[in-house]
Amino acid sequence: MGRLSATAVKAAKEPGRYGDGDGLYLVVTPSGSKSWVCRVQKNGKRRDIGLGSVKKVPLALARERAIKTRMQVEVGIDPVLDRRKEAGIPTFREAVLQVFAENKTTWKNQKHRAQWLSTLERYAFPVIGDLSIGELDGHHARDVVAPIWLEKPETARRVRQRIGSVVDWAIGKGYRALPLPLAAMDKSLPKIKTKPVHHAALPYAEVPKFFAFLQSGESIGRLAFSALILTAARSGEIRGATWDEIDFENALWTIPAERMKAGREHVIPLSPQALSIFQKAARFREARSPLVFPGQRAAKPLSDMTLTKICRDAQIDAVPHGFRSSFRDWVAEETTFDGDIAEMALAHAIGNKVEAAYRRGNLLEKRRIMMNSWGIYCDN
Structure with a gap:
C-alpha cells in the first residue's frame, strides 16, 4: 500500500483507475472528477464500494476508510448499509416497519392489517428489503412485482400500491424527494388478459368498468x-x-323498517355520484307512481330480471346482489375504514350499543366519508 502520493493524486488527469494498493483506487472520469473506490471480494464475489470525492476525502482519509471497509466485509458487515444507518436514512425494510407501526392502530380491519405487512415481507423484503429507501426506484419495485404480475395480479397490484405508500411516507419524512414512477413501471409490465368471471360477485377491481x-x-x-x-x-x-x-x-336515503330485511330503519348517506343518479331518475318520474324506479307498469316496481339482464348484456358472470360483496371486499382490501362501519353500510346487525351510537352519533358521517370514497372509486 502507498503507491500514490498527494501530489500524484492532484496531478492525475487522464481518465482511468490509479491503484494505491490493497484494493484502494483513485478513479478519474472523462469529465475530470475524481473519487475513491475500494475493491473488495467475499465468497468469490467482487464489489466496488465508493469512499467519497477527492475534494472531500484526502488520500490519508481514503486509506483509513479502505481499511475499515475491508475489515467490515471480512466480518460480514455490509459497509454501504452501515453507512446508511449512520446517515439516518432507513432501509426499505426499516421504513415498512415504521409505516406499519404508525398506522396499525388505525387499521381496524384485522385481515387488512395482517395482509399489509405479510405481503411486503413475502414479496418485497427478499428483493429490496436492504435497499435504502432514498435510493429505491421504479425498476426496483418492478423487480418485486414482475414474478407474480401474471400469476397473482391482484396480489401484485396490492404489493405495488403498498410499496408506493411507503415511498410516499419517506417523502413526507424527508428521506427522499421524488415518488416512484409507477405509471411507467406499469407500462413496462406484460398486459394482464381479462379472465372471465365465474362467480356471483364481480371483483371490485372490475366494478369501475361495469359502472362506466x-x-x-x-x-x-x-x-x-x-x-x-x-x-x-x-x-x-x-x-x-x-x-x-x-x-x-x-x-x-331513509329506508323504513318494514322494507328492510332486519326490520330496522336504515339510513344511507348519498355520495355526490349517488345523488346524481337519483336526480337523473327524477326525469322519468311518474306522477301516478311514488316509485323512484318504476317498471313498465308505473304502479309496480322494476323487475329484478331487468337488473339481471343488464349483467348478461355486459357479459359479466355476476348477479346484482353480488355487488354488496364487491363493496365489502373493496373496504377490506383497499381502505382503512373500520369493518363495523362497512357492516353498517350493508345494514348488517352489529350489536345494540354500536347500533345506538350509529343512530345518534357521528358514525353516520364516517359512513358518508366511506360512501363518498366508494362513489369516487366506482366513477373512476
Whole structure:
C-alpha cells in the first residue's frame, strides 16, 4: 500500500483507475472528477464500494476508510448499509416497519392489517428489503412485482400500491424527494388478459368498468343498477325505493323498517355520484307512481330480471346482489375504514350499543366519508 502520493493524486488527469494498493483506487472520469473506490471480494464475489470525492476525502482519509471497509466485509458487515444507518436514512425494510407501526392502530380491519405487512415481507423484503429507501426506484419495485404480475395480479397490484405508500411516507419524512414512477413501471409490465368471471360477485377491481358501462346509456334499469352499486343496497330495497324516502337537501336515503330485511330503519348517506343518479331518475318520474324506479307498469316496481339482464348484456358472470360483496371486499382490501362501519353500510346487525351510537352519533358521517370514497372509486 502507498503507491500514490498527494501530489500524484492532484496531478492525475487522464481518465482511468490509479491503484494505491490493497484494493484502494483513485478513479478519474472523462469529465475530470475524481473519487475513491475500494475493491473488495467475499465468497468469490467482487464489489466496488465508493469512499467519497477527492475534494472531500484526502488520500490519508481514503486509506483509513479502505481499511475499515475491508475489515467490515471480512466480518460480514455490509459497509454501504452501515453507512446508511449512520446517515439516518432507513432501509426499505426499516421504513415498512415504521409505516406499519404508525398506522396499525388505525387499521381496524384485522385481515387488512395482517395482509399489509405479510405481503411486503413475502414479496418485497427478499428483493429490496436492504435497499435504502432514498435510493429505491421504479425498476426496483418492478423487480418485486414482475414474478407474480401474471400469476397473482391482484396480489401484485396490492404489493405495488403498498410499496408506493411507503415511498410516499419517506417523502413526507424527508428521506427522499421524488415518488416512484409507477405509471411507467406499469407500462413496462406484460398486459394482464381479462379472465372471465365465474362467480356471483364481480371483483371490485372490475366494478369501475361495469359502472362506466351503465353510464354509457340512460334508462330506468341502468339508473337503478347504478344506485344499487353506489349505495351497496339490496335489489329489493332499490326497486322498492319511493320518492318520499329521498332527502335531496341532506343527501340521505331513509329506508323504513318494514322494507328492510332486519326490520330496522336504515339510513344511507348519498355520495355526490349517488345523488346524481337519483336526480337523473327524477326525469322519468311518474306522477301516478311514488316509485323512484318504476317498471313498465308505473304502479309496480322494476323487475329484478331487468337488473339481471343488464349483467348478461355486459357479459359479466355476476348477479346484482353480488355487488354488496364487491363493496365489502373493496373496504377490506383497499381502505382503512373500520369493518363495523362497512357492516353498517350493508345494514348488517352489529350489536345494540354500536347500533345506538350509529343512530345518534357521528358514525353516520364516517359512513358518508366511506360512501363518498366508494362513489369516487366506482366513477373512476
